[in-house]
Amino acid sequence: MQEAxxxxxxxxxxxxxxxxxxxxxxxxxxxxxxDRIRREQNLRRKTELLAALHxxxxxxxxxxxxxxxxxxxxxxxxxxxxTEAQVAxxxxxxxxxxxxxxxxxxxxxEPTMAQRLVRAKQKIRAAGIPFRVPPDHLLPERVRSVLxxxxxxxxxxxxxxxxxxxxxxxxxxxxVLALLMPDEAEGLGLLALMLLHDAxxxxxxxxxxxxxxxxxxxxxxxxxxxxxxxxxxxxRALPLRRPGPYQLQAAIASLHLEPETDWAEIAALYERxxxxxxxxxxxxxxxxxVAMAEGPEQGLALxxxxxxxxxxxxxxxxxxxxxxxxxxxxxxxxxYSRALELASQPAERAFLVRRLAEVRxxx
Amino acid sequence: MQYMLLIYGDxxxxxxxxxxxxxxxxxxxxxxxxxxxxxxxxxxGDALEPTETATTVRVRDDETLTTDGPFAETKEQLGGxxxxxxxxxxxxxxxxxxxxxxxxxxxxxxxVVVFEEDGS
Numbered sequence: 001m002q003e004a005x006x007x008x009x010x011x012x013x014x015x016x017x018x019x020x021x022x023x024x025x026x027x028x029x030x031x032x033x034x035d036r037i038r039r040e041q042n043l044r045r046k047t048e049l050l051a052a053l054h055x056x057x058x059x060x061x062x063x064x065x066x067x068x069x070x071x072x073x074x075x076x077x078x079x080x081x082x083t084e085a086q087v088a089x090x091x092x093x094x095x096x097x098x099x100x101x102x103x104x105x106x107x108x109x110e111p112t113m114a115q116r117l118v119r120a121k122q123k124i125r126a127a128g129i130p131f132r133v134p135p136d137h138l139l140p141e142r143v144r145s146v147l148x149x150x151x152x153x154x155x156x157x158x159x160x161x162x163x164x165x166x167x168x169x170x171x172x173x174x175x176v177l178a179l180l181m182p183d184e185a186e187g188l189g190l191l192a193l194m195l196l197h198d199a200x201x202x203x204x205x206x207x208x209x210x211x212x213x214x215x216x217x218x219x220x221x222x223x224x225x226x227x228x229x230x231x232x233x234x235x236r237a238l239p240l241r242r243p244g245p246y247q248l249q250a251a252i253a254s255l256h257l258e259p260e261t262d263w264a265e266i267a268a269l270y271e272r273x274x275x276x277x278x279x280x281x282x283x284x285x286x287x288x289x290v291a292m293a294e295g296p297e298q299g300l301a302l303x304x305x306x307x308x309x310x311x312x313x314x315x316x317x318x319x320x321x322x323x324x325x326x327x328x329x330x331x332x333x334x335x336y337s338r339a340l341e342l343a344s345q346p347a348e349r350a351f352l353v354r355r356l357a358e359v360r361x362x363x
Numbered sequence: 364m365q366y367m368l369l370i371y372g373d374x375x376x377x378x379x380x381x382x383x384x385x386x387x388x389x390x391x392x393x394x395x396x397x398x399x400x401x402x403x404x405x406x407x408g409d410a411l412e413p414t415e416t417a418t419t420v421r422v423r424d425d426e427t428l429t430t431d432g433p434f435a436e437t438k439e440q441l442g443g444x445x446x447x448x449x450x451x452x453x454x455x456x457x458x459x460x461x462x463x464x465x466x467x468x469x470x471x472x473x474x475v476v477v478f479e480e481d482g483s
Contacts, residue, residue, distance in 0.1 A: 138453060
């Protein structure tokens with residue numbers, strides 16, 4: 001049985017996406033019992049496929065079982081694999097990227113990435129990582145794991161520095177998941193979130209490659225079709241009535257794209273997000289939203305109550321910004337300096353240097 | 364497939380347990396072993412004496428060298444094992460998570476190698 005997994009792992013990347021995915025994709029998640037029977041019937045065929053792989057004969061797309069695709073996603077994102085291996089495997093076997101492209105996207109030498117992929121495939125085979133849609137009692141945890149991998153790929157691509165091919169791959173994977181698991185509210189939430197973020201991609205950096213803040217972005221560069229698409233996907237998720245972190249973040253992203261930003265609503269959504277997925281970073285975002293809705297003093301009070309983020313540059317840049325608005329330029333300069341110590345991306349550093357010079361000149 | 368579930372924990376932790384807690388622990392292992400046996404998945408399982416009783420053996424240049432104690436001094440020691448039959452890593456992880464020691468220390472899940480000659 002394990003050999004069959006190896007066969008599928010080898011085969012998918014070469015063959016790419018099935019030609020007509022939609023029709024069969026929709027029904028697969030509901031047809032697990034039928035899957036199992038079919039898979040057993042096809043075991044012999046798979047063994048033959050493996051033999052074919054050894055002589056490097058391409059396998060015809062129309063011979064593959066559609067349901068394998070979802071099973072393969074779960075195998076690639078199995079929590080027994082290291083996260084970086086999950087990401088690499090998912091991109092290689094389900095995305096359309098070559099090993100070399102993945103290596104470049106993650107800034108590692110090609111042989112290192114090839115080795116990482118080989119090791120991950122060996123572990124799948126040797127450890128008996130199952131090639132199937134997990135049973136119901138494991139499904140919620142495994143779905144979370146799959147969504148986390150896709151979101152990680154997206155965030156790697158979102159940068160800075162931006163790598164559009166990773167964002168495109170993550171969105172493509174998100175669409176496949178939305179088709180395969182149409183009732184997974186968080187799967188839809190993640191797809192909506194990625195679409196809504198990605199819609200602003202062209203406006204996030206200026207001609208010099210420097211970061212442009214949301215307020216200062218040229219809205220004519222936003223991709224309105226992508227925004228509409230993201231909102232439609234989110235509208236499909238919400239009636240399922242199973243709120244989760246991705247849906248909340250997508251709702252927040254959607255509000256940020258309105259002509260007039262409703263900061264009070266955004267602050268309320270962050271508060272709910274902090275309940276569902278508590279983290280100091282969420283608290284920081286909430287503090288920023290509160291600062292916008294109620295004033296910099298209220299935001300600053302919340303920021304100063306956050307623990308465990310002293311090494312996080314965005315905390316210091318957000319603090320610096322609020323202090324600057326309050327006219328406390330000396331403290332603002334100190335906070336910008338701290339953010340600058342922690343920032344490594346050129347575009348972000350350039351922005352912080354500019355801001356630091358501004359507050360120093362008025363201090 | 365067969366998986367070895369290696370149970371690691373701080374063996375000194377046992378000393379700090381009360382009589383009642385030790386009884387509970389023994390009972391928990393007893394019922395886990397029974398569940399494993401009833402399911403037909405148990406191949407073997409044992410608890411090990413503490414590392415103070417361990418002897419490490421090496422053969423160099425045909426000479427047998429024995430030293431007192433375990434191969435490596437670590438914070439957590441191998442305290443026992445189960446050998447189980449499972450259809451996949453997921454099932455093996457399911458058993459590992461039910462081992463009482465997993466609540467205190469950790470359980471390493473290792474697939475057992477099947478050599479081609481076995482014909483299995």
